[in-house]
Amino acid sequence: MSEAAERQGKETCVPVLTASNVVRRFGGLVAVNNVSFHVKAGEILGLIGPNGAGKTTMFDLLAGSILPTSGDILLNGTRVSGEAAHLRIGRGLGRTFQIPRPLPNLTLIENIMLAAQGQAGEKLLANFLTPWRVAAQEKAARTKALELLELVTLSHLAHEPARVLSGGQRKLLELARVMMADPAIILLDEPAAGVNATLLEVIIDRIRDINARGITFLLIEHNIDMVTRLCHRVLVMASGQLLSEGTAEEVARDPRVIEAYLGGTA
Template identity: 80%
Template sequence: MSTTTERHGEEARPVLTARNVVRRFGGLMAVNDVSFDVRQGEILGLIGPNGAGKTTMFDLLAGSVAPSSGEIILNGVAVAGEGAYRRIGRGLGRTFQIPRPFPNLTLLDNVMLAAQGQAGERLLSNFLRPWKVAEQERVAHAKAMELLDLVHLTRLAHEPARVLSGGQRKLLELARVMMADPALILLDEPAAGVNATLLETIIDRIRDINQRGVTFLLIEHNIDMVTRLCHRVLVMASGQLLCEGTPEEVARDPRVIEAYLGGAA
């Protein structure tokens, strides 16, 4: 595995920045003055014990929750006041710990639905510019099939999504998020509920997509996966950023050991 300084050193520009981000829920401080950068081209891990604030941090970055204070900067643009839909348009994609595909639609249709800026979404275009709608449909179909091939689901392309296992649903969700051409993907526990064989496929697909220039920030409890995939790791505990470094550095940090074994939540 390449080290941070070799491939993703300080000179790599940040594609996403959290600056002094705070989120309160009533009297609960879920995220407390957290700052970090996600650097272009890296795979950055976010770990911590249960209740550390990781999922809330993801919600803040994705735009589904607004910060109580602080800044979130995506490709140089302050986006703390924007919702999730606007951030998708700026190149930020997100997966979820429990994927929820449309169960009665085929895998192909599930992926095609994630295509952005389709003329067919506007009713009048179907009457006034049917040729453009048809052409975009052909392009989206071809792209969706390529992405299903990327995640090794081509043979199931015309099957309903309800037939998929948990691990296959994670792969389908990865194909769906790639359909929107993201520059950065937030991955929420890609290893959760996945058998060992499919986990290897998911790891390989993440590496392949990263080699295409896509940046990743992932929450994960599977430390072996984090160690194998991530160039840097952030550790949260009690809503705060505890430390950051390479997987090896983080694993040796006594604060991390205390957070996991000493009961921090």
């Protein structure tokens, strides 16, 4: 079990991630309007809603890409509302993006190794004063990166440049890369977008496998079949507000959700 997952396990009584009365304004536009929810340790929570509902803005707020106008965001009970994204990564929050952008000319293993945290070799003097430590950490990082490539079924391409990957394979690479940072929770931004049916099954299986290791997930997704198969709970946003919460079956029967998606037609 990863160090972050062990830390998460010790704090099971505290939600891994909490949004409390979060508001985000862009001038006169209220993109997120007084949204509150929590993510339980070990669950896969889905966040769905029609286009323009505020889902991506909510993800950006949780990840630290943008800061809330008001309200609080807590990670394992610690307030992180004003922290930048790189500080939240250090606290165990990882994020993938709808359109992955690996460094195309680096190999897959090199792309993953870049996400390793706390590497002594990042400091210039350490390479001269403690080269053995730098070498040992790099060896460990390479071994871990290979294991993660095996996990996401890309080990046969470990030494190929990332530019050769298909869209679905890039999603798998990004999943491996975020795992390199030992997250306690991963925010997945539309993992099914642009992925063929075969690779989508692989992605679903890998998410389940990683979740079984104790890693929590919050995912935005338009593929309702994927949400139904994966998510323990589902949140629905519309017009910047939290509209409904429950199992996939429960929210699908909610008249407010039907109205938001279909304009009131069943």
